[in-house]
Amino acid sequence: MKHVSIVVFITAVQALICFSTLAQVVVSKAGIRQEVRIDESTKIVDKTTGKQISYQAYRQLMQKDPYGYHVMPVFDEYGKASAYMIRPTTAEERETHIFYNELDPTLQPKVGEPIPLFVMKGIDDKVYRSTDLKGHVVILSFWVSLSKPFWGPSQANQFADVIRPYQSDNGLISLGILRESKEEIANVMATQTLPFMPIPDSYSFNRKFQVASIPSFIVIDKAGNIAAFVNGSDYDQLKQVIQHVSRN
Template identity: 35%
Template sequence: MKSFTQKSFPSDWKATLLSTLTIIACVGTLSAQPDEPRVTRYNGKVSQQFVMNKETPIIDHSTGKRISYATYDELLTKNPGKYKTQPIFDKYGKPSSFEVIKKSQLMIQSDGSVMQNPDLMPEIGEPIAPFVMTGLDGKEYNSEKLKGKYILLGFWVKFEKPLYTLASTKVISSFIDGNRQKGVEIVSLGTTLNTEDECLDAIPKRNCGFVPVPDSYGFNHRYKISETPYFILIDRKGIIKAMAPHTEFSKISELVLR
């Protein structure tokens, strides 16, 4: 995120924040099991811009409480270069508020980008934070309404090579289809930076194993996903049952679901 200091700005002032996420990755092609298709992890960073104004809720990370714009402005003015402002993503995957946080509490790289802290990711055995996603099929997927079903959340950057390939989707579709044949239905969703039109162009007619969710990369931020592709399996009660990067998908696919 790019911190900034405001002084004499007009009443309709808007600040644009540049969010840079560096995703932990391994360079090259990896495979966890000899019999699994070989897939790749993303190695790089993603930059997005978000806009806030004086009416946007601002949270002081140290207290967890909302502060006024005047207090926020004073904090940055008196402490130049010590704080960063970053978006907080809601259950819709949108930046509905922002938080101001000391740089010393962030994993900041030499180029100024901020890495997601893997220690802040959800954990197995915990309830999944609520989400409401709209799939490419036009349907709404609400985590609260999906209780009673298994859910597989797949976190991607974009549906394009070298990540999105026949090999990378085959392990997913095989897992979904195999369980369906046993009478276990799994709602499978995939987040992406791609727009709806880009998804329609990128997703082939073959079964990719999930419903794409256009313009949904905010969920990668919401769940602190530090590498992609990455997967979270949620049980019928909304509890996280398993988590794994694509290269270790067998941690999920080998589970016996009932």
Template identity: 30%
Template structure:
């Protein structure tokens, strides 16, 4: 006879394997749902909102200087996230530099450029190409952009003298006058 029979032990082990497979599949599905839920929640939160206290950070610039809460205190601070490969960033680069040269002599305005997901060589090339003189540094480990919940580049955040977020721009500035319109009301008389 060609009757194939299995022992009770073999049947038991054959059933156990699919059960473990089902458990593993459920665990994998649950893990995937958790990851998707976290991503959706972060996306729903969007960037930091006007009126909120923005995340505190310290930026170490490409030339080794540090800008943290102490250097920002009592100043209007423009924080611009950019990347050397970003075409819209190129569109606003000259206007940001012109605004920096306009406000820098006052002493109560600080611009900080944050190179997002870029190499140091490419970032320094971008800075040189657009003759950027305001402080710029890398977002090492994307810690600053994650704290600000950035969604891309360019993104610009303007913080008032009291340390509150006063203005958010999620696209490139189109003119020097647009930048001045974001900063001038925060300077007072």
């Protein structure tokens, strides 16, 4: 199966300036919609200067030139946009009114480095903290959705075959990053067994970890370091990495 590249872009700047918030709508070619809302409680940082600016200063910039600036979320360990960075738009963005999502594979977590802190809540209501998972091999798998073209019997079987020999009560921990709600995932689980613990409403972790291809996998070793970042459905590479880290 070929992997799916995700290109998220902002198709409009909805200048809801008349009241207390400003919003931008983020839409992907796969139909994934996200709305970014900025209000007086939002931390906004000027990317050029590195200094924080006030909400009123941000409003004035957007009122003066709605297509002149682009805001980029900064994600915390919960996968939430705890702050935003603002930068001037490019000439192409200004002309087309399309603002790309700033995914940059060069900013992906590096192999050999500690995994950036994360806190995820599974469909089992259990909280999975990266700091608490040391001593286990952990796989973060990024699927977006449990429907086509992101998910199907082929993906399920290939991934399950790779991790099955290493799963036990105290063995490998498999977490699946999905945009779908707890209820939607539960409906799928009523008819099939998933080879990971689903993390509902967690699509923002794709942005936090700069995931540009679906599926992608981050393998974390028992020391909490990144053993591999597998972009795309290279299950042979994934199998080799898991074999190696499980022996150590």
